[in-house]
Amino acid sequence: MAKKSTTKNEKELPYSTVNNLLDKLSSLKNFRSSKKFYIILVALILVALVIYKKNWFVAATINGSPITNLELQMRLNREFRSQTLNQLINEKIILNEAVKNNAVVSEAEINKKISEIETNVGGTDALNALLSQQGQTKDSLRQQIKLQLAIEKLYSKDATTSAEEVEKFVESNKAQLRATDSAGQTKEAADLLKQQKLSQIFSQKFQELRQNAQIKIF
Structure with missing residues (x-):
């Protein structure tokens, strides 16, 4: 081959x-x-x-x-961690209590409140400008509204006022009231009194919630 x-x-x-x-x-x-x-x-x-x-x-x-950014984050963490963490803990306590008592705030309720605020301040742009001046954002405003509405759902039923209390409040604070007519002053006084009582009730209730909460900080 x-x-x-x-x-x-x-x-x-x-x-x-x-x-x-x-x-x-x-x-x-x-x-x-x-x-x-x-x-x-x-x-x-x-x-x-x-x-x-x-x-x-x-x-x-x-x-x-x-x-x-590492330097920045370390400084922020050192100076503001405790304050911010404490605020987050308080918010979580309130929102957990709202869940427990079927007082959860919906997105629709938050949106409605924001619309009311926009109407009062002169529109969306005016609200955004106001938030910017105060160093806040729409998200932080939404969180504040969520907490406030949760508190109202939890304790507003206990913040009752009598006609006599309202009348005395009008007489003592007439110069500070924005309304000028009698009916408007009565309504404004009733709202202010309710908010004062709500604040007092919440302060007392929250202290109890905070004391009973099992908080572990790392």
Whole structure:
């Protein structure tokens, strides 16, 4: 049987070259599965983020010197953590009590209250401007309304006023009332008295709720 000859255009790959190529491919595969590969990959990703998403890491620069977001968060955490955490705990206590007593506030009720506020202040833009001046947002306003309505649902039935109390209040505070007619003053006085009593009742009830709550701070 005649041997197949190799033409000039056909080049056989030397055995040693094939082995070297396989070794390199094997080394590359092993490197990609090694910890070192992933460390380098993570480092490259972090470098890219620092370059293209600087605001994720740097809050500000002063004459080229950076203030990092980590510094900012550490300062905020140190100075405001206790106050903010205490506020969140109080809110959670109130809302949990509302759930327990079937006094949950709906989104529709919150939206209705916001519409009333917008009407009183002159529209949506006026409300947004007012919130901006006070350093608040629509979300923070919604949370405040949610808490206030929950408190009203929980305790307003106990904040009753008598006609005699209203009459005395009008006589003592007539100069401070916005209404000028008798009926308007009576209604305004009744609303103010109810809010005062509601505030007193809530203050007492909340102290009891806070004392009985199982609070663990980490």
